[in-house]
Amino acid sequence: xxxxxxxxxxxxxxxxxxxxxxxxxxxxxxxxxxxxxxxxxxxxxxxxxxxxxxxxxxxxxxxxxxxxxxxxxxxxxxxxxxxxxxxxxxxxxxxxxxxxxxxxxxxxxxxxxxxxxxxxxxxxxxxxxxxxxxxxxxxx
Amino acid sequence: xxxxxxxxxxxxxxxxxxxxxxxxxxxxxxxxxxxxxxxxxxxxxxxxxxxxxxxxxxxxxxxxxxxxxxxxxxxxxxxxxxxxxxxxxxxxxxxxxxxxxxxxxxxxxxxxxxxxxxxxxxxxxxxxxxxxxxxxxxxx
Numbered sequence: 001x002x003x004x005x006x007x008x009x010x011x012x013x014x015x016x017x018x019x020x021x022x023x024x025x026x027x028x029x030x031x032x033x034x035x036x037x038x039x040x041x042x043x044x045x046x047x048x049x050x051x052x053x054x055x056x057x058x059x060x061x062x063x064x065x066x067x068x069x070x071x072x073x074x075x076x077x078x079x080x081x082x083x084x085x086x087x088x089x090x091x092x093x094x095x096x097x098x099x100x101x102x103x104x105x106x107x108x109x110x111x112x113x114x115x116x117x118x119x120x121x122x123x124x125x126x127x128x129x130x131x132x133x134x135x136x137x138x139x140x
Numbered sequence: 141x142x143x144x145x146x147x148x149x150x151x152x153x154x155x156x157x158x159x160x161x162x163x164x165x166x167x168x169x170x171x172x173x174x175x176x177x178x179x180x181x182x183x184x185x186x187x188x189x190x191x192x193x194x195x196x197x198x199x200x201x202x203x204x205x206x207x208x209x210x211x212x213x214x215x216x217x218x219x220x221x222x223x224x225x226x227x228x229x230x231x232x233x234x235x236x237x238x239x240x241x242x243x244x245x246x247x248x249x250x251x252x253x254x255x256x257x258x259x260x261x262x263x264x265x266x267x268x269x270x271x272x273x274x275x276x277x278x279x280x
Contacts, residue, residue, distance in 0.1 A: 008250070025221075027212055029178040031171035038169040038178065038212040040223040070176040072167055081165075081250055083180040110148070110221055110271045131250045 008131040016084045016128030019073065020045040025110070026073035028052070030062045030090075037062065043071070044105045050086065050121040051105055063090045069121060079133045087125040093118040148271040156224045156268030159213065160185040165250070166213035168192070170202045170230075177202065183211070184245045190226065190261040191242055193249045203230045209261060216273070224268040226261070233258040 011019070020026075025042045043052040050071060063069070067089045074083035093099055102118040151159070160166075165182045183192040190211060203209070207229045214223035233239055242258040249256065 025216065027167050027169075027178065027214070029167075029169035029171075029176040029210070031169075031174055031176040034171055034174070034206055035208050035227070036169040036171040036176055036210040037227070038167065038210045038225055040212065040214045040221070066174055068175050070169070070178045072178040072180065074167070074180045076165065081180070085178055087175070087177070108273075110273060133248075133250060 008129040011082070011084070011128030011130060013126055013128075016086075016126050017045065017048075019082065019084050019128055020050070020086070020126075023073040026071055029070040029072070030066065031068070032062045032065050041110060042108055044107045046105055049123065050088075051102055051107060052119050052121075053107055053116045054119055056117055063092065063119065067091065071121060076133070081131040081133055082128060083131075084126065084128040086121070086123050088121045088123040090119050090121050093120055148269040151222070151224070151268030151270060153266055156226075156266050157185065157188075159222065159224050159268055160190070160226070160266075163213040166211055169210040169212070170206065171208070172202045172205050180250065182247060182249055184247045186245055189263065190228075191245055191247060192259050192261075193247055193256045194259055196257055203232065203259065207231065211261060219273045221271040221273055222268060223271075224266065226263050227265040228261045228263040230259050230261050233260055 023043075023045075025040060028039045028041055030037050030039075041052050041054070043050050069088060069090045071086045071088075072083060074081065093102055099118060102120075163183075163185075165180060168179045168181060170177050170179075181192050181194070183190050209228060209230045211226045211228075212223060214221065233242055239258060242260075
């Protein structure tokens with residue numbers, strides 16, 4: 001009954017969004033000139049998109065070069081684990097009306113800053129998976 | 141006294157490795173044709189490199205296209221957080237002597253499989269940061 005590919009249980013999109021909404025932080029993966037980088041940061045899932053804040057520094061510079069990003073949250077509890085991966089495009093929020101709206105989100109960065117920029121990630125893909133971390137079959 | 145850029149406290153390389161060694165799982169960021177992807181998985185830090193296992197599927201295919209990867213671990217405890225980001229190059233372990241050595245590592249994947257492949261990440265960069273998640277200054 002064992003399959004060589006048993007990639008956990010796939011969550012429904014609604015379940016995946018529900019888990020995102022209950023998380024405060026995750027990891028943003030970006031790629032510049034083919035070199036991946038990854039940042040832990042706080043975020044809020046709101047209105048079908050992700051919102052986060054960043055310094056006008058490295059992360060923003062990379063998003064300017066390549067707007068395609070991946071974002072991940074996960075949790076491990078004893079013998080169970082789950083993760084949600086969202087892929088999409090990132091854009092810096094510039095319009096003041098959008099900045100004002102973002103200011104109302106419960107969003108707190110890891111790095112306190114006076115000057116910051118909001119980034120919105122519009123998803124093109126989301127998938128959640130649930131894993132049972134039990135014993136594995138014998139290798140053959 | 142507040143700076144606009146207060147990127148937490150940078151850990152020494154030895155401290156960063158020490159944290160990696162005490163973690164069981166993290167997230168691997170890869171990039172294919174400029175599209176980042178991210179995978180949670182178990183790993184072992186051993187002999188100055190990272191070892192993990194993967195199915196002969198997506199992840200491996202992507203590593204074949206672009207060997208450059210980033211790997212991240214983190215932990216949040218109340219008002220404190222830390223993360224370690226390692227960048228490097230990934231290669232699939234092929235030689236049987238190396239496979240045998242990897243078989244002795246305490247490495248257990250999230251997805252139990254009979255067929256699997258070891259991947260070794262040779263680091264070119266490592267940085268750990270510690271964050272105090274206190275209140276932030278007023279925005280100006």
